[in-house]
Amino acid sequence: MKFLRDLMDKQKPLFEKGGKLEQFYYAFEAGETFLFSPNHTTGVKGAQVKDAIDLKRMMITVVVAMIPCLLFGIYNTGHQHLLAVGETAALWDNFGDKLWIGLQLVLPIVIVAYAAGGLVEAAFAVIRKHPINEGFLVTGMLIPLIVPATTPLWQVALATIFAVVIAKEVFGGTGMNILNVAMTARAFLYFAYPAQISGDQVWTYLGEKTAVDGFSGATALAVAYNAGVDNVPVEQALAGHNTVLGSDMFSFMNMFIGWIPGSIGETSTLMALLGAAILIGTGVASWKIIVSGFAGAYLMGLVMNLFAVNEFMAMPPQYHWVMGGIAFGIVFMATDPVSASQTEVGKWIYGLLIGMLTVIIRVTNPAYPEGIMLAVLFMNVFAPLIDYYVVKANKTRRLQRATV
Amino acid sequence: MSKVVKLKKGFDINLAGKAKQELAEFSTPETYAIKPTDFIGIQRPKVTVDVGDQVKAGTPILFDKAMDQVKYASPVSGEVIDVKRGARRKLLEIVIKSDGKNEQEKFDSVDLDSISREDLVSAMAESGVWPNIIQRPFGIVANPEDTPKAIFISAFDTHPLAPDFGFALQGQAEALQAGIDALAKLTSGKVHLNVDGSKNTPDVFAGLKNVEINKFSGPHPAGNVGIQIHHLDPINKGEIAWTVSPAGVAQIGRFIIGGVYDASKVIAITGSELTKTAYVKTIAGACVTPYVKGNLNSGHVRVISGNVLTGEKIDMSGFLGFYHNQITVIPEGDYYEFLGWAKPTTNKLSYHRALGLLSFLNPKKEYVLDTNGRGEERAFVQTGVFESVTPMDILPVYLLKAIMAEDFDEMEELGIYEVVEEDLALCEFVDVSKHPVQKLVREGLDLIQYS
Numbered sequence: 001m002k003f004l005r006d007l008m009d010k011q012k013p014l015f016e017k018g019g020k021l022e023q024f025y026y027a028f029e030a031g032e033t034f035l036f037s038p039n040h041t042t043g044v045k046g047a048q049v050k051d052a053i054d055l056k057r058m059m060i061t062v063v064v065a066m067i068p069c070l071l072f073g074i075y076n077t078g079h080q081h082l083l084a085v086g087e088t089a090a091l092w093d094n095f096g097d098k099l100w101i102g103l104q105l106v107l108p109i110v111i112v113a114y115a116a117g118g119l120v121e122a123a124f125a126v127i128r129k130h131p132i133n134e135g136f137l138v139t140g141m142l143i144p145l146i147v148p149a150t151t152p153l154w155q156v157a158l159a160t161i162f163a164v165v166i167a168k169e170v171f172g173g174t175g176m177n178i179l180n181v182a183m184t185a186r187a188f189l190y191f192a193y194p195a196q197i198s199g200d201q202v203w204t205y206l207g208e209k210t211a212v213d214g215f216s217g218a219t220a221l222a223v224a225y226n227a228g229v230d231n232v233p234v235e236q237a238l239a240g241h242n243t244v245l246g247s248d249m250f251s252f253m254n255m256f257i258g259w260i261p262g263s264i265g266e267t268s269t270l271m272a273l274l275g276a277a278i279l280i281g282t283g284v285a286s287w288k289i290i291v292s293g294f295a296g297a298y299l300m301g302l303v304m305n306l307f308a309v310n311e312f313m314a315m316p317p318q319y320h321w322v323m324g325g326i327a328f329g330i331v332f333m334a335t336d337p338v339s340a341s342q343t344e345v346g347k348w349i350y351g352l353l354i355g356m357l358t359v360i361i362r363v364t365n366p367a368y369p370e371g372i373m374l375a376v377l378f379m380n381v382f383a384p385l386i387d388y389y390v391v392k393a394n395k396t397r398r399l400q401r402a403t404v
Numbered sequence: 405m406s407k408v409v410k411l412k413k414g415f416d417i418n419l420a421g422k423a424k425q426e427l428a429e430f431s432t433p434e435t436y437a438i439k440p441t442d443f444i445g446i447q448r449p450k451v452t453v454d455v456g457d458q459v460k461a462g463t464p465i466l467f468d469k470a471m472d473q474v475k476y477a478s479p480v481s482g483e484v485i486d487v488k489r490g491a492r493r494k495l496l497e498i499v500i501k502s503d504g505k506n507e508q509e510k511f512d513s514v515d516l517d518s519i520s521r522e523d524l525v526s527a528m529a530e531s532g533v534w535p536n537i538i539q540r541p542f543g544i545v546a547n548p549e550d551t552p553k554a555i556f557i558s559a560f561d562t563h564p565l566a567p568d569f570g571f572a573l574q575g576q577a578e579a580l581q582a583g584i585d586a587l588a589k590l591t592s593g594k595v596h597l598n599v600d601g602s603k604n605t606p607d608v609f610a611g612l613k614n615v616e617i618n619k620f621s622g623p624h625p626a627g628n629v630g631i632q633i634h635h636l637d638p639i640n641k642g643e644i645a646w647t648v649s650p651a652g653v654a655q656i657g658r659f660i661i662g663g664v665y666d667a668s669k670v671i672a673i674t675g676s677e678l679t680k681t682a683y684v685k686t687i688a689g690a691c692v693t694p695y696v697k698g699n700l701n702s703g704h705v706r707v708i709s710g711n712v713l714t715g716e717k718i719d720m721s722g723f724l725g726f727y728h729n730q731i732t733v734i735p736e737g738d739y740y741e742f743l744g745w746a747k748p749t750t751n752k753l754s755y756h757r758a759l760g761l762l763s764f765l766n767p768k769k770e771y772v773l774d775t776n777g778r779g780e781e782r783a784f785v786q787t788g789v790f791e792s793v794t795p796m797d798i799l800p801v802y803l804l805k806a807i808m809a810e811d812f813d814e815m816e817e818l819g820i821y822e823v824v825e826e827d828l829a830l831c832e833f834v835d836v837s838k839h840p841v842q843k844l845v846r847e848g849l850d851l852i853q854y855s
Contacts, residue, residue, distance in 0.1 A: 175783025
């Protein structure tokens, strides 16, 4: 790697103070530190050695944890397409075709999200003269996973730019933001272009082809919601849905594994749990938020059962875990350390409330069949309040000690 | 009532280069220095000797005009050969060349039974042993006019490669007892001696009387006196406690018994880059050259007075700090590493499992750490990590943010009186975002102290 290092050293004076490209120093620095860990050493006083971890390593761990969801999403996109147009029935038939279709649809979204966000990130770094934040490594991967495969690319770009600027950079970059950046991007799409991110028609890619007779592109949540309206038991409605594509599409197991229509990366509870295992195993995400998030959803599901006035409210609570994006949202979005609660006690409360709010929004709000997006954003806003009281309790303990 | 406290939070940095439990012979250092920068809180240092003056061990050579009772003494007899100053004439070092005779100033002997507290204080302040007493909050040299609510002595050190005080203080039981008896006269409360609860208490400490012996166990920072105070008798606003290191207690004791300023101590010579690691009997402020030169097994090294968490970088010809009980020599880390942040490796030490995922397979592994900064400074991102290495009811990140914001009320409420740099040194080590935590803590303490 000597030649690369030599190349870097040769270019460096250009970007340093007094060099021709001085104003692009931070763009250069980002590339340099990505390739080579910098050579600065610890100071004269203070810790003389440092832990080997840095933010790059931490962020890339989150990206690694998302890879199962991404791969599953790619294949599922192709699978749902061929199912809908009636060219396949079994899961592993036409493996190559499904992969190819999925790749064609998903990869451009990933590339556009990274490119658009990366450009904004670099522009801000150069103008505001701060190092490029690694946080975008994660955001750029999260955004593609929470939009449908049919989302127009320009919308992906627009949403990413909006989220990076409004949700992050105006506050000062990664670590300063209040809202989860990727969730903000999705909320932007949801309210600005609802036609492309809600309803029954957007989740499955059809392309030029026509769907088989009797095909419905509705998500499990929409089916469950309508079951509540029509007063049909939810499990019965789910079983009777889309029988033209096979009878048990919305069986509990199938929804858990994730062979259902939905946003690219969020359909599979299994893959989200795999990601959770990586995140918890590496200690990058808080297990407290993940555990309390799932517990909160279950608890609220039970409460809904108690007061059930329609069939949707009477749905067994574990169905909430496997329908919609709740698993993905709790594992990857709620655990964002910057926008989540930052105290240990606060994390329990924060996770619990996200789970509960998600179910409340799902069940009681007729306009939004999915609740996790709003629940996470809502709790992002409330996390500092939770922390405020946890910190206050700490201060009070100290004060009481002094007066006793 | 003596207490037994088991701590869980923390992290032991297991480094290669531990000192063998034997007293080694090195050539005797020729020069010694008093570094005013060692004494935090010294405000207007005034040197009372000139270059060329002859001094004895115990001759006052420095005092603080803001607290002029306390004298700082020459550790050896000989000639003052240099008074080094830095930018804006900041006093850096007073260097003394030893004449090898070790002549000592003779002070009036102290009879602890009859002497009044006032006279004891002034005798200690005059003799040069007083700066061993540190005041909490702020971690500064204690003011003789104060009366502390209690005095705390941590009899073990959990820092990386730290010396075993049980070994280093062998044969000092009498001096320790005298020191403790003297300290007991200074406080209105108790003298606490905190020993390592995970091991048998070394003989020198086990027999001590007139003192409350508490047991602490757990990973570093269990041996930090600040952590121990937090669990025994925490410091609230307006309260003052004093702390003394065991070596300091022994030095005070030798003054009480013999009426001399005897700055000798046994320190550990440690670090992965040294061929011979051992204990050595030396004198505070000694030049480290004899211990390091010719003892290296590699070329590009950093010599640290103290340990790798809280120590100070010194030259190969630098001087041992007044409060330091060890020297550590580790590789200098000024190199680039290709994809250093991403490469899988087992040679790097990390508290975080994102890097050290499989380190639990080999918990006894000794690491060679260098001084590379391991990445750049960023905003706070990861949460919960500082809390997990700080065994106190304190929220370090909130405290640090309050310091950054210079919010005085917030700093007080979040417990700045309970910490000094070393208590949060582990946070600086484990920090993903690479903040200069110890520097921040000192800035916060300065803000509070001088406002």
